[in-house]
Amino acid sequence: MKPAQFDYVVPSTVEAAVEALVAANGEGKVLAGGQSLMPLLNFRMARPTVLVDLNRIEGLSYIEDRGDRIAIGALTRHRELEHSPLIAAKLPVIAAAMRHVAHLAIRNRGTIGGSLSHADPAAELPMLATFYDAEILVQGPSGRRRITPKEFFVDALTNCLEPEEIVVEVAFPILKQDGWAFEEVARRFGDFALASIAVSVLRGPSGLAAARVAVMGVADTPRRLKEAEEELIALELDDRMPDRFSEIVVAQVSPNDDLHASADYRRHLLAQLAKRALQTALAMRG
Numbered sequence: 001m002k003p004a005q006f007d008y009v010v011p012s013t014v015e016a017a018v019e020a021l022v023a024a025n026g027e028g029k030v031l032a033g034g035q036s037l038m039p040l041l042n043f044r045m046a047r048p049t050v051l052v053d054l055n056r057i058e059g060l061s062y063i064e065d066r067g068d069r070i071a072i073g074a075l076t077r078h079r080e081l082e083h084s085p086l087i088a089a090k091l092p093v094i095a096a097a098m099r100h101v102a103h104l105a106i107r108n109r110g111t112i113g114g115s116l117s118h119a120d121p122a123a124e125l126p127m128l129a130t131f132y133d134a135e136i137l138v139q140g141p142s143g144r145r146r147i148t149p150k151e152f153f154v155d156a157l158t159n160c161l162e163p164e165e166i167v168v169e170v171a172f173p174i175l176k177q178d179g180w181a182f183e184e185v186a187r188r189f190g191d192f193a194l195a196s197i198a199v200s201v202l203r204g205p206s207g208l209a210a211a212r213v214a215v216m217g218v219a220d221t222p223r224r225l226k227e228a229e230e231e232l233i234a235l236e237l238d239d240r241m242p243d244r245f246s247e248i249v250v251a252q253v254s255p256n257d258d259l260h261a262s263a264d265y266r267r268h269l270l271a272q273l274a275k276r277a278l279q280t281a282l283a284m285r286g
Helices: 014-023 037-042 078-083 085-090 092-098 104-109 112-118 124-132 226-234 241-251 263-283
Strands: 007-009 028-031 050-053 063-065 069-073 135-140 143-147 153-155 166-173 179-185 195-203 208-216
Touching: 014 028, 014 050, 014 135, 014 166, 063 085, 069 085, 069 112, 078 092, 078 104, 078 112, 085 092, 092 124, 092 179, 092 195, 112 124, 112 166, 124 166, 124 195, 124 208, 179 263, 195 263, 208 226, 226 241, 241 263
Parallel strands: 007 050, 028 050
Antiparallel strands: 063 069, 069 166, 135 143, 135 166, 179 195, 195 208
């Protein structure tokens, strides 16, 4: 199939892009990498009257160290995150996860802003934003505002953006950790995840001083499991910890049956991934 007819606008500034979206009266769509949008257009599941192409806007593709966080421009491609030495050093969970994002051709074109805006509950970048508690900076007619992932991801394929707003930057805090892991299962390499988990830990004098846990593929949005983090910190640091952590994680999710997997199968997958992830994180030493 071919897309329905639309007007095509190529602004050179974010302000001009926002103006084009305002003029579209809610009927505009933003084009960044196009890896999610183009199939929707071709199947006519999206029928915008105006397509606003951001790719000629300078200054929206970057990875910057800002001391306590790493700021990433919305037009930064997946492959840049995958191969960035700064990301590997400061945000290693992202570096590990990017190898699971679709296929090479898609990683070459797909952008962080586009992936977050698409809000697929089985995509890696929304989960990573949730795991790191990233700050999502968006711009609209009234200026810029900062949004947390919990606010941003409303439902499956649904975000909180107004029709005239555009994601311009995502800032990821640098975690204090001495161990981390990312685990994912998909039917085939490059497919969307059936279940996935990210874990980081920081050892204290007698156990864990801090922990962070996020999951995807088991709810309509990515989830950070704060109760699981608290329970993990309270556990005794011994050989039984990974098994007990696995039980804690599974008790806090309620996946649905769908055409890809049953709820029970997703819980089983997540249990195994949680155990493996914690084992990997605990085996690290800084």
